[in-house]
Amino acid sequence: MKNAGGVGVVAFAAAVVATATLLPPFGAAATPGSSSSCTRTCGNISIPYPFGVEPGCYHAAGFNLSCRYGEREGSPDLLFLGDGTVQLLEISVPRSTVRINSTGLVLRPDRSPKGLPATLDWIIVNNSPCPTNVSAPECRSNHSSCQSSHGGYRCQCSDGYQGNPYVSGGCQDIDECESPDIYVCYGDCKNTQGSFVCQCPNGYTGNASMPNGCRDIDECENPEAHSCCGICKNLPGSFGCLCHDGTYGNPFTKGGCITIKKSFTGLSIGLGVGGGTSLLLLALGGPIIMRRIKQRKVKKMRHKFFKENHGLLLQQLISRNTDIGQRMIITLRDLEKATDNFDRARIVGGGGHGDVFKGILDLQVVAIKKSKIVVQREINDFINEVAVLSQVNHRNVVKLLGCCLESKVPLLVYEFISNGTLYNHLHVEGPRSLSWEDRMRIATEVAKALSYLHSSASMPIFHRDVKSSNILLDGALTAKVSDFGASRYIPIDQTGVVIAVQGTFGYLDLMYYYIGRLTDKSDVFSFGVVLVELLTRKKPNNYHSIDGGSLVSHFVSLLVEGKVDDIIDPQVLEEEKDREVQEVATLASICTKLKGEDRPTMREVEMTLQNFLVKRSQVANTQSSHDADNTMAHYMSTERANNQASRQYTMKENMLLSASFPR
Known part of the structure; x- marks a missing residue:
């Protein structure tokens, strides 16, 4: 033993x-x-x-x-x-x-x-x-x-x-492609039975498991790799083929490009001087006609992609708001111009499912999300994200500026958030990270956003994938909740819905994982994990305690034993005031209760965190403090009583948490 x-x-x-x-x-x-x-x-x-x-x-x-x-x-x-x-x-x-x-x-x-x-x-x-x-x-x-x-x-x-x-x-x-933070793939990820395949996209070669491991293939350097009989021009992931100057036609077939001058030489001699004007008009009109034919083909292709990407459905979803409808649809030409034809040097983020490009659109810096894999579920997630964000207006939710449906893969355009993710700021090398004051404020802002989505939006919205890497920070470290591809509308007369499990291991609500019933308390659980992450600077998706337990179970066990300081970030203990850490740790444990009905609502969590900030800044706000104390008093008092009188009972729940996600 x-x-x-x-x-x-x-x-x-x-x-x-x-x-x-x-x-x-x-x-x-x-x-x-x-x-x-x-x-x-x-x-x-x-x-x-x-x-x-x-x-x-x-x-x-x-x-x-x-x-x-x-x-x-x-x-x-x-x-x-x-x-x-x-x-x-x-x-x-x-x-x-x-x-x-x-x-x-x-x-x-x-x-x-x-x-x-x-x-x-x-x-x-x-x-x-x-x-x-x-x-x-x-x-x-x-x-x-x-x-x-x-x-x-x-x-x-x-x-x-x-x-x-x-x-x-x-x-x-296990769908490894659904957890890019654990199963890293910088190319096209394809789930297989019992495993997954990570390979570079078409037109690229190299090691897709490494950052920047895929490099563009220059098809023009190898004549056998292309069928261009004209001028071959390498493009990212592909190549272009053009007729030589002074010719037009089909450059992909031998003899397909016709020299304009030669094609009319015999006719010019036969017509004489009197037909010179007609010849000139034909010579000048030929390229214009060909250009129009090409434009018509491109227009048909973009219309085809528009229909395949459910553009008609999207128009119906946003047609209720004329202002949104007018500004929401953006042309592919505008996005190509904004990103220099999606130059890979403009990539500022992404993962297994796609890339995020930085661009300039209408004199505004924007972020353009481009999916890599064309599968029906991701197109559905794309439509879902547009439909959700088009109805949301909150300072702590990333703003969707528009979308483009004219390409093979749909594109989303957001406001550009310049300062990266909460995950990147929190998990830096070295002993010091975000200050405790910033962490408290960021947690409060995220709680405000989720509370708004649950209760103040036109229809309740459950995020389903709350985690630190989906919380963006701007230059002032203001939090912006992002990535609504997995989110779902919930009718006002319903408290939950049975749906396929989706989310990130380590942050995922255990009851939702086991029974597939999504409720507002599923987001509360994930937010509680983010609170634990802010307190400890530990990564929930790959943390294992000595006895094999998860971060949440180990955290709650130490809290029950009165040893929570053993896992708290030393910087937080140094900067806290009036035992704030104990209060926030208790709130995190309540949010991660196994049963959803034992957890508070996001509105109650928001009010509690807001009350902490009020006390910290020593601003006299009796009513705000009184409301927050009333809404959370039974949760906090019950939790303290349980911690003192029934440690074994609390530990049983924690042990179940530790066995929640087998591999």
């Missing part, structure tokens, strides 16, 4: 067999219970198969649990192994572990005091190891495998999949 601060790791079969007959061989297993009558939660603890409460809902004897409901109002529900001797605090299928309260169970008397949590491994007990070249029968999901262990085996999802391997269809493919 490994002991670290009272947390032990032992073989589950060896440690608990004296308490109950657990984890029998597969021959005794029953069919997994999929009935809706199966209890899958006890208090805040999830109960995944092969564990269960009712007969038929668990693998076999030893996996059966019992839920002891609180006897008094407000007292927590407790989960026990079948005989009621050992209390369970967490069950993790991906890691094949359970976290228990070691009261009444002697692991190592010389090393582990009674009553402390312990993490125990569990396996499927079997006298033989995994079958050769065949997954064990208990590993019911496709893309799962059997891993031999002492005295039996365990099931795990294959690389590139996540979920529960003990149930049919439980291992789901």
Whole structure:
């Protein structure tokens, strides 16, 4: 057993067999219970198969649990192994572990005091190891495998999949392209079963996994790489082909370019001096006619792209507001001029899904977002982002200036925010970053923006991807919430909607991830993670504590134990006033509660943060302080009481957080 601060790791079969007959061989297993009558939660603890409460809902004897409901109002529900001797605090299928309260169970008397949590491994007990070249029968999901262990085996999802391997269809493919911060790709990202492919776009070569790793292919240097019989001109990602001066026609075919003078020489002699004027008109008119033909072809092509990019639908969405409709549609020619034909030297940002170009449009510096991958879902996200932002007007939400639908990939034009993202400012090398005062103000501004989207917009809007890299900062470090491709309108008469899960691991609401129901409290959870990030300067999407927990679970555990200063950024502790850190840390823990109904609204969060700023600046504003105290008093007081009187209960919730996103 490994002991670290009272947390032990032992073989589950060896440690608990004296308490109950657990984890029998597969021959005794029953069919997994999929009935809706199966209890899958006890208090805040999830109960995944092969564990269960009712007969038929668990693998076999030893996996059966019992839920002891609180006897008094407000007292927590407790989960026990079948005989009621050992209390369970967490069950993790991906890691094949359970976290228990070691009261009444002697692991190592010389090393582990009674009553402390312990993490125990569990396996499927079997006298033989995994079958050769065949997954064990208990590993019911496709893309799962059997891993031999002492005295039996365990099931795990294959690389590139996540979920529960003990149930049919439980291992789901990870869409790596949806998490460019984790699975870095600077080219075209394509998800495959169990993996992903990152390659340079057409017309480029190199290593797409490296920044600036893709370089343009000069097709004109290799005659075999192009079919131009005229003048070949290299372009970013492609090439152009023109007829030589004094000729016109089709430069892609041999002899396709016709010399203007030669084509009319014989005719000039036949017509004589009297036909000279007609010849001159024809000679001058030929290029004009060809130019008009080319222009007509380009116009038809742009109209085709306009329809494919749902331009007609977009016109209908914005037609309700004439002012927006008049300024929203921008021509491709204007954007090409603004960016020097999308010169790659003008790229100022982007990732796996596209590039952001800096340009000048109507004497205004703008940011132009150009998607790389043409797939239906991204076009739908594009239309969604235009529809959402066209209805939003808030100083802390990035302003959409217009869009272009005439190219193969749709383009969005925003106000240019010159100072990068909150993520880049926060996670700099060196001991000092943004001041605590700036972090508090930025958090308040983001809360104002989300509160506006939830309650003040014409229809409630849930962002779905709140994270520090989607918060832009201008020259004055004013926050601007951006990237609304995943956002969704919610009808006023509804509190939520069941929808496909989308977001960024580390920031994603756990209940939304598990049940797929999106509510305003999903954004509250993600905002709470950003608060933790501001307090600690730790990266939520790749943080792992010593016991394998997430940033949020580790943060909440230290807060409950009264040791939150151990993880707080030293600069924040140096600059705080009147124990602000403790108050903001408590607010972050409330925002990241497992159950959405236990979290405050963004309006309440906004008022609480605003109250902190009022107290900090010592401005007398009795009414503002009174309102904020009233709206959050029951949350903050309840949280303090829980921290003092029921640490084990809070820790169970944190342990569930730590097992939320398996790989």
